[in-house]
Amino acid sequence: MITFEGVTKRYDDGTVAVDDLSLEAPTGAITVFVGPSGCGKTTSLRMINRMIDATEGRVLLDGQDVREIDPPTLRRGIGYVIQQAGLFPHRKIVDNVATVPYLLGWDRKRARARAMELLERVGLDAGLARRYPFQLSGGQQQRVGVARALAADPPVLLMDEPFSAVDPIVRASLQDELLRLQSDLQKTIVFVTHDIDEAIKLGDTVAxxxxxxxxxQMAGPATLLTEPVDDFVREFLGRDRGIRRLSFIPAKDVRLEAAPADLVTDAAGRPLGWRADGGLLPYGTFNPERDSLRAALDAALLAANGTxxxxxxxxxxxxxxxxxxxxxxxxxxxxRHTRPLPATGEDPRG
Amino acid sequence: MGDEPLVRWDWIWRNWDTGRPDSILALLESHVVMAFLPVLFGLLLALPLGLASARWRWLYQPTVSVMNVVYSLPSIAVFIVMLAVTGLGQATVIVPLTFYSLAILIPAVVDGLTSIPDHVRKSAVAMGFTPLRRLVRVELPLAVPVVLAGLRVATVSSISLVSVGALIGQGGLGYLFIDGWQRQFTTPIVVGVVATVLLAVIADGLLVLAQRLLTPWRRA
Known part of the structure; x- marks a missing residue:
């Protein structure tokens, strides 16, 4: 667990980057710091591995003040992924991934074997291991960055806008990949982003x-969408909060009915369309075991009969x-999820 | 000079290796020594000075200004002043040329170090490199392309400047220009020019080769 206790960062010119921040990032979960530029999210992240030291307050890692730990030692135990991947241009991919094991004094063979294992784990072809970073695409470099951060199996992972510099399709696949990895590894992750959709998708808790x-405000993504504490959070969350909230409700509880005869299927039982005069009408599908209520609603809206x-x-x-x-x-x-508004005479937009 | 040919080959054969200090081979040898030692010394001095200037940025401008003034001094004037200090030896040429090399190499080292992208430096810090290890394993290797580019300029200019030393009796192949001029005899002049150019081309080629070998990680 990472704990911020009244942490303030003030620079010599008087600028306050972080102001009396207290929060906890629980073990084994993804905590996202999100906010506009200048909100101190990256500064806060860097106070965890002491790339920046707090002016006041303490940052604790499993109860120990990080300032009691020598910075290089502390950092070797914390994975770090940054925006442009920050790979070393002069080292082959395999050696980039093996960076921290080398620093920890592993022998070359073991470090490289570990690196190969991680490349596979993040979905990269083993053939890329002998290449140099400039020979990889932005998305591949970012995967290498994640593999490098995981190489020495640190319990904590810090991610500073790691997916901001890649195109939306690659970004979505990197996000899915991270969630998949996290379900296996259960690291304590602190993730910084300015993208609220990314925060909601990835965060177990969003600050x-x-x-x-x-x-x-600090809350789970679903709570955040339903109960933003003030106008700032509400505006930052953006539109369609009600619909987006549905993404967190599993669809497994909806009442299924037997498929009516006018739903045409192929021999294997896969849908082809709704029978109508002169042909088939479009349909929408969802998987109740895996999808959210949002997907179910979407599937209903895609069909002419609303089913x-x-x-x-x-x-x-x-x-x-x-x-x-x-x-x-x-x-x-x-x-179930809508609570009465506080009686403060606030704008009741919910 | 009338029917005298531009190059008398027999003169070259006779003077190639006589064992005397004015044989072509001996001159070539002293030329190489007086051209390369300053570059080597320059590099050894430029590394700490460049590192200091990159670390404490306020040092950079004064250092470069001083070095530019040094670079602007006419070499012959400096050689003559040096005579009073070092006498009639190779050092009289080597010491000033070391300063000329420094003037080129300090900015090269500083530029090389500052050309490293900030995210690469930051990620090295975040991985847990100690400052010294980061310098040796990450920053210096990444500065190599820019330093080598400076080294090429310094080497070629050093090779060409050595000849001026002939005016004070220590000029390697430059001796051939003076000899040829005084005797109105073109062959030594041509030999001197060709040998100097060849030396520069070969040295530059070796540095390009070194660059290829040392930096396979660069975009072609």
């Missing part, structure tokens, strides 16, 4: 920081969800 380095088709892992129809069934679930959800 929203405002300019001047003050914590505006979503539920499928299994192989895409075979296992039932349908009618609009009435969806209404029922959405109603329950709304009732």
């Amino acid at each position: 929203v920081l405002r300019v001047g380095g003050r914590l505006a 979503a088709v539920a499928v299994d892992e192989d895409g075979r129809v296992i039932g349908v969800v009618t609009r009435e069934a969806l209404d029922e679930v959405l109603g329950q959800y709304a009732a």
Whole structure:
């Protein structure tokens, strides 16, 4: 667990980058620091591995003040991934990944074997190991950056806008990859981003920081979407909070009905369309075991009759969800997750 | 000089290696020594001075200004002043040329170090490199391309400047220019020019080769 206790960072010119920050980043979970530029999120991150030292307050790593630990030793035990990957241009990919093991004094063979293992783990071809960083795409470099951070199996991983410099498609796949890795590894991750969608997608807990380095709100992503504490957080979260909130509600509880006869399937039971005069009409599918209520609603909205088709892992129809069934679930959800507004006379936009 | 040919080959054969200090081979040898030692000394001095200037940025401008003034001094004037200090030896040429090399190499070392992208330096810090190890393993290797580019300029200019030393009796191949001029005899002049140019081309070629070998990681 990483604990910030009343941490302030003030520079010599009087600028306050982080102002009395207190929070906890729990072990084995992803904590995201998100906020506009100038909110001190990167400064806060760098106070964990002492690339910056706090002016006041303490940062504790599993109860120990990081300032009691010699910086190089501390840093070798904390993985670090930065925006442009920060790979060493003069070292081959395999040696880039093996950087921290080398620093820890592992012998070359063991360090390289570990590096190869990690390249595979982050989904990179072993053939890339002998190349130099300039020969890789931005997305591949970023994967190498993640592999390098994991090389010595540190319990803590700091990620400073690691996916900001790649295109949206690559970014989405890197995010999915990180979640997949995290479900195996359960590292304590602190992740910095200015992108609230990324924060909501990746964070178990999201800390929203405002300019001047003050914590505006810290909550799980679903709570954040439903109950932003003030206008700043509300505006920072952006539009469609209600719909986006649905991404966190699993669809497994919706009532499935047997597929009606007018849903046409192929021999394997995969949907082809809704029967209509003169042909088939479009349909939408979701997987109740894996998808969210948002996906179920989306599938319903894609079909002319407003009925979503539920499928299994192989895409075979296992039932349908009618609009009435969806209404029922959405109603329950709304009732369960909406709390009365505080009686402060605040703008009741929710 | 009328029917005298531009080059008399027999003169070259006769004077190639006579065992005397004015044979072509002996002159070539002293030329190489007086051209390369200053570059070597210059590099050895430029590394700490460049590192200091890169570390304490306020040092950089004064250092470069002083070095530029040194570079602007006419070499012949400096050789003559040096005569009073070091006498009629090779040192009289080597010491000033070391300063000329320094004037080129200090900015090269500083530029090499400052050309390293900030994210690379930051990630080295974050990985847990100690400052010394970071310098040796990350920063110096990454400065190599820029330092080598400076080394090429310093080497070629050093090779060409040595000849001026002939005016004070220590000029390597430059002796051939004076000899040829005094005797109105073109062959030594041509030999001197060709040998100097060849030396420069070979030295530069070796440095390019070194660059290829040392920096396989650079974008072609």
